[in-house]
Amino acid sequence: RKEVEQDPGPFNVPEGATVAFNCTYSNSASQSFFWYRQDCRKEPKLLMSVYSSGNEDGRFTAQLNRASQYISLLIRDSKLSDSATYLCVVNARLGVSNTGKLIFGQGTTLQVKP
């Protein structure tokens, strides 16, 4: 089983739609969670960190469900410029200890159509 799993998509949605991505992780002791955005042929860039209480940044909302070990990203009122790959990132565990290693999911591709 992969440490971080995402549905690769692609998700094709019209402008203005609401779209949600989920990500599951296998390491129950992980403590750091992030969503990154990667545009075609560019490096990944942080979209938002994910906190236990959930957090919102404009049209983007991230949620963490520790019991079920999944992270979600909700995008409201999607724009053409939201078209990109969204990467779920979790810190890893080595034996009984957490490490600083960051593990990326495969990424979910979003295509917003006019």
Next chain:
Amino acid sequence: DTGVSQDPRHKITKRGQNVTFRCDPISEHNRLYWYRQTLGQGPEFLTYFQNEAQLEKSRLLSDRFSAERPKGSFSTLEIQRTEQGDSAMYLCASSLGIARSLNTEAFFGQGTRLTVV
């Protein structure tokens, strides 16, 4: 520019040759990561450093790969006897580790695209 920089941006090499890539992290960042990415996949962890110490190396990585971070500043990734399967984007990232298991945002360089012919 005070971001993460990687050199070279592109490298074409013949199979069997050795290549070395360099990464200069953000100056105050104590953690430095190397990842490999192929088309349609997320970045795959290769190794990471905390200061000059290499804390972990992927088991998927063969002995042909080696990385160093002398003095805890820049890092180099060397691939010996390159194979066509090594063709990928090699990404470097740095972050400020504030505790063993916690991370702040990791910033990526633009990557080195390796093509082995």
